[in-house]
Amino acid sequence: MEAYGQILLIAMPAFFVLVLFEKFWGMWKGFDTVPMNDMISSLSSGVTNVTKDVLGLSIVVISYSWLHSKLGFFDIKATWLVYVIAFFVLDFAGYWTHRIAHEYNIFWNNHIIHHSSEEFNLACALRQSISQIVKIFAVFLIPAAILGVPPEVIAVVAPLHLFAQFWYHTRHIGKMGFLEKIIVTPSHHRVHHAINPEYLDKNYGQIFIFWDKWFGTYQEERDDVPAVYGVTRPVQTWNPIKINFMHLWLLIKDAWRTESWRDKLKIWFMPLGWRPADVATKYPVQKIQDVYHFEKYNPELSKGMLVWSFCQLIVLLLLLSYLFGNLAAIGTPGIFFYGGFVFLTVYALTELMDRNPHAWIWEVVKVGYALYFVVATGDWFDLSKVLPGAVSIFVVYLLASVFISLWFSFRKEKLQLAS
Structure with a gap:
């Protein structure tokens, strides 16, 4: 570790x-x-x-x-x-x-x-x-x-x-x-x-x-066939945590919905893309039919939101570096609580990029989670022992983070109402 x-x-x-x-x-x-x-x-x-x-x-x-x-x-x-x-x-x-x-x-x-x-x-x-x-x-x-x-x-x-x-x-x-x-x-x-x-x-x-x-699985890249990237069932989100479990969730739903007990077991071990016939008919899923004519996932984001999202990523990488460099000092269960903050940050960040109207809730949860540890211990996993004054900067970041996320969320709602 x-x-x-x-x-x-x-x-x-x-x-x-x-x-x-x-x-x-x-x-x-x-x-x-x-x-x-x-x-x-x-x-x-x-x-x-x-x-x-x-x-x-x-x-x-x-x-x-x-x-x-x-x-x-x-x-x-x-x-x-x-x-x-x-x-x-x-x-x-x-x-x-x-x-x-x-x-x-x-x-x-x-x-x-x-x-x-x-x-x-x-x-x-x-x-x-x-x-x-x-x-x-x-x-x-x-x-x-x-x-x-x-x-x-x-x-x-x-x-x-x-x-x-x-x-x-x-x-x-x-x-x-x-x-x-x-x-x-x-x-x-x-x-x-x-x-x-x-x-x-x-x-x-x-x-x-x-x-x-x-x-027998080799294919040379052809000049007459320009590669188109992605998956045939597009994920339609920037949120990596959602992407990680969306196929599993589809399999679970299909296994639950099919009336065939055999298919409930069979679906897990069938070739990729196979679905029970009754479920596929009743619950179709989006699939790209023409790879040269489909709209890539690209919700409109302002330059300000992109800059803010990049800044959030930089802060997260710095905080992650502190975790990886001090695993023994933080110890258990502290490293797992810290990991929880990392996952909440990624979830809140990418939900905002998805223009999810409820993204600000995840930001509030993230900030509340972090502030709980700061208030309860007077520190952020002994960060102040390594960098004096860093905890104060961290708290300022948390407050700014939730404020800016709220601003982007409600600003987006106003744009939607105006349209």
Whole structure:
């Protein structure tokens, strides 16, 4: 937990700077692929994901350490060759977990957030799941366990493997020559994120593309088929917490509504998109029929609201850095209360961006939640011991936050009445 938090203290600013670099590069080149509202939503999703992971809010059904102790036929040392083998094994496992997430209803809920952006940029790489509560990934590492790859090697290689998937989420890099035959490139991954019929369910590879070529899921990017991004059932929200559970909620409703007991069980394990016939007829859901002619989700936001939303994100990243840098000092249950504030902030922020007329209520709840801890303890999780006077600044921020959120909410209502 603490080690991962320390890694993120370095990784988060690096990713943030790269996301901003891509935006400014696109603006300079006249090809901006990073709309501000999409970027804020994506970064907010990344915030919820890393918070969930650092706090350990998941259940590991089978740990790699247990598999290693039970299945390992060899006792090998952690040499450089072992690290290389572990990297390949992780990528093989990643290919299959990724493919399964796209092919079965029950697993898609854990992955929909990553595909929910209707843009393709570095920021959308940070759209990662908080709904994956039960983790079964270790099952796919059985080959590594049998080979005797030490658990500490997997612990080191896994974050590196994850971070190495960031760079190819961009539209600013074309095809890369001979590398297209070996590694996953931006061209390959643009295909994967596209909803064009020619591109759907292709290119599941995470680092190496040859898995797709070997297992029949490879598709080259075509000049005559420009990629269109998103999901065929558009999410229609900037709120990453809602997106994380919307597919699960649809499955629950469909399972409840169908009159067939067989379908109530069957729906979870059927191919992605399958719905009971009686429910699909009675309760249709919006689905994009023509990928070249649909309106992207883009509620009208003033420049002031966009600037304020970005400022909220910056404050949240600073507060999150304090949490990750002081996990041991804050301790439990404090870190979980702090995590609650992070999630409330993201929810309130993105509800306001969605122009939800009740967004201000979530802001009031967030501020009330934070002020309770400040008043009850006279501090914000010992922040004043690290930065004297910071708690006063934090309280001023909270009061300004709720006031500005109310102003934007009621101003929006007036605009609606005027129209």
